[in-house]
């Protein structure tokens with residue numbers, strides 16, 4: 001196995017790993033160390049099955065159960081696709097399920113809106129369109145490092161508030177009462193320190209709706225400023241997918257977004273597992289109803 005840096009501001013590629021034939025503890029520890037160091041890990045040529053994706057994901061920690069609203073709700077997969085889960089046919093562009101996925105095009109960190117924030121997501125490309133549909137990732141670690149000292153000092157102690165009802169509202173999507181009943185408004189530290197290397201990063205993106213104790217207008221002003229700063233090209237990596245690619249990103253240290261593809265003419269199926277962050281500081285014990 002070999003690990004080399006991407007030709008990008010951050011991220012690395014793992015070569016010579018065959019996930020389907022089983023990942024040894026030793027190989028996992030190397031991948032994990034690369035993940036902690038580089039925030040994004042690309043592994044090509046690994047067409048995973050659901051079973052091998054789950055087994056690999058569980059090496060990182062517990063997989064989250066997917067919420068109502070995603071077609072794969074109740075499983076550990078968040079399905080990103082324009083294909084009906086039952087029939088495999090393309091879903092019409094005006095279907096509620098496609099509208100829901102539009103929010104993936106906003107910069108976000110997966111599961112920031114959950115009482116237990118996420119460590120990482122693992123996305124596997126099962127069917128990809130001939131063009132478009134890239135995943136862009138921005139490093140909130142590099143972005144934090146580039147802030148001036150007074151701004152770092154100002155944001156270091158802040159607690160931010162996150163909500164899926166809020167972020168889906170940004171694209172005009174409303175949950176029904178049953179969906180809403182499972183959701184929370186949660187609080188997490190805005191700035192996090194990676195326990196492995198002490199690097200600080202910011203938990204920002206569409207799910208962040210305010211700073212605790214602040215007027216929301218001011219909170220959003222700060223959050224939007226930080227997001228605009230973090231998503232400048234010098235902090236970004238764009239992944240152009242090939243079938244069989246596996247992409248791991250650190251939800252503590254990155255925001256990401258999907259880019260458009262022709263969903264009326266092409267097929268796309270990506271399976272995502274999302275691994276919870278088991279650390280104490282990633283869990284909001286006082287989450288309130290959304």
Ligand SMILES: [Fe+2]
Pocket residue numbers: 104108109110256
């Ligand atoms: Fe996402």
